[in-house]
Amino acid sequence: MSEELQNVNQHIEDLSAEEKEAILNDFNDFKNYLNEQLSKGKKLGLSDEFLAKSAKFVADHLAKNEEPRNREQKLLQEMWNVADEDAKKHIALVLVKMVQT
Template sequence: MTNVNPEEHVNNLSQEDKDQILESFNNFKSYLNKQVGRAEKLGMSDEAIVKAAEKVADHLAKNEEPKNREEKVLNELWNNAQGEEKNAIASALVRMVQQEG
């Protein structure tokens, strides 16, 4: 199985790509859905996918400004959550996009 580093993937995106993904919450969910689908095809477990989502969320919270109200709420929730709370947020986001896909 290919080793996937979600932070490296996000860091390698151009600013234009990041802006497009974060332009709207629907774009963000669509992007997350595609990434979750790729991870599932690689055979990653749900737990590994959630851990990857946590890493991406940490990166976004530290390095990207929210572009809309939904992302602002997620950012504030993320920055005030600790440990298992962050895991629960990441798990809920992954489940949400899996169900929409």
């Protein structure tokens, strides 16, 4: 795992249960949080490719460790679970583009 992805993982692990719940409880809150994190990454000069890899990393984590809290998350989880690695990269890219609009 690259150092940058280790930093993403550390950030996820550092979130309290209350912070995770606040982010994941509402899909719009989740999108806003993801957009904020992507904006921070852009300001640090991270490439779109790296941001998409980070989004994929986070999506993998959520699919394995968190129960969906709304319909949108359930749909994303179902798509993620049937997708191959190439499709997951595309889903992550679409998610990045969606939250940046």
